[in-house]
Amino acid sequence: MFASDRSRHAIMHRSEEWMMFEQELNNVTLKIRQSLKRLDVPIPDQIEWVPTPFEGQWGFGTNACFQAAAVEARAGKRVNVPARAQEIAETVLNDLSPIAGFIRTVAERGYLNLYIKPAEYAQRVIDIVLEQGNVFGHGDPKNQRVMVEYSQPNTHKAFHVGHLRNVILGGAMSNILEFEGYDTVRANYIGDIGWHVIQWLWCYLRFHAGEEPEGDRTRWMQDIYSEASQLVEDNQEFEAEAREVFARWEHDDTELIDLWKKTRQCSLEGFNEIYDTLGEHFDVFFYESEVEKPGKVLVEELIKQELAVDERPTGGPVVVKLDELLGLEKETYRVLVILRSDGTSLYATKDLPLAIKKFNEWQIDKSIYVIDVRQSLYLKQIFKLLEIMGFKQGKDCYHLSYEIVNLPGNVTISSREGTIVMFDDLIQEAFRRAHEIVEEKNPTLSENQKKEIAQIVALGALKYPMLSVDNNKVATFDWERALDFEGQAAPYIQYAHVRANSILNKAGTIPDPAPPNHELEVQEISLLDHLSRFPDEVTRSANNYKPLTIANYAYDLARTFSEFYQHCPVLKAEKDVRFFRLRLTAAAKQTLANSLRLLGIKAPEVM
């Protein structure tokens, strides 16, 4: 991505903020070391700088003096660490003062704080944002390829709000990793075979032969699936019939396979429409049907290597006794079943060869699985088994888990039981409400514009809550809350972007770079400070596999900008102030757009 920007990578550090102050801070760090040595105070291994937490002041602080005092205390000196830290900080400052590049240096509560002169750096922050434009915040190329597997829908079933959390999360994670400098491969893994498909095919042949879907294909597929699983569950004769269909399948019955191909395609097309709507795309589709046979071969190899135990002669399945193989006393990895007693495949049968295929055919360095938390143990088993098999990259597999989405009343979403909220219903209702609001707020827009905006706002509103809550918290789907466009929500962030755009449009052009020559307001400093932190937030988000970090950041930035434009007139300010604030507004708009883009949310120009 961003091939045109490659040339910059050599000179731009991953963190523009640190880079801007790198020289000054390194300089100070060195001097502090020298000073501590002169004063005969222990020198901490690491002297790290963090932004000071005081609103409207722009600076960096270090806790190095705490570290030093703590070392003294551990060495047996009877000292009160906080008091001693403060003492050391003051002494060091006396020893060094004044320090070049900083407007104020203060010892506060044991911290050694350095405040920079805002005007001096304001221009640099803005210039960097505007120069880099839509790549502002990106990380250096890591020369590593990472694959993110997500979505993984089953054909012949519904696509519901439970699936949404997965797609949104996986998509945002991919965007963030890519932006941070990883060569990112978006992978989907389709469940196109298995007992659920067989039941569907049976039900179709038995009760719906010749039928074609009208309207929403995915809903049609779901309806038949729901009917099938009910019938099979309640009626043993029906189950026996379905088992016969399974047998036909195992014998490669041509007629059945033709029906499978056709209906599978129907599902896939339905999914693709949903991905289009969501703005998601995949670089590769894997299918369970393509790894089933390799999986069965692999199972035989594992039996030969005596890693797997074939219990089929005694009516059992093929299992891998992981704890036993590892010599673990305590139950840890337990036992993994890798093939049914009747020789048919399981998830594990297919996941093993797929994991290997990913590394070997795609030359990836890291393999991420976006899958719900209930499969934690299962994935732990798969990854460990890969290692035991001698496939070392098992340790480069990572389970990005997330909690499930329930319906109100703690009702589990189940396509088998039909307790689902279909994606299509959700997006249509969100669109309807968004359209109503656009109509009310901006009646003069053309109908096409209204529709486009409603779509952007509706999608943002649905996506944002999936990203702004920690992965391991259970989400409850609630119509009212899912469609709440107020407060901490995507439309708020989009609105800030729109307002910035509106100001810039009225101004016409963005002025040339210039330092501010007025006393900066608290809101301006706060906004500049937030802008400068974006690159670090991207890095942190990528390193921790947490899109939540960017979701929080985007909202914080929007709030900071809203406070800014409310308090600081831009167009009405006198010329120099206007010029500076216009550039600041442009930088804010750009950074809002960049952070929203990472979340997979569009930033409209008007709304």
Add this chain to the structure above:
RNA sequence: GCCCCCGUAGCUCAAUGGAUAGAGCGCCUGACUUCGAAUCAGUAGGUUGGGGGUUCGAGUCCCUCCGGGGGCGCCA
């Protein structure tokens, strides 16, 4: 029996081991002839489930208890 996750304001949630635990919603009070009020400003609201421990410093790490959810040889 073993394992994992959650518990923070009335509700929904934030918070690199750091400075005074922050938002939104809801409640109450203000600001549109003003760059667009999908906005902003302000009030009130907390023993971070309880108890120990580690640390100079714990919502965050460790132990334990309580409450809730989930997983554990042929479901996916």
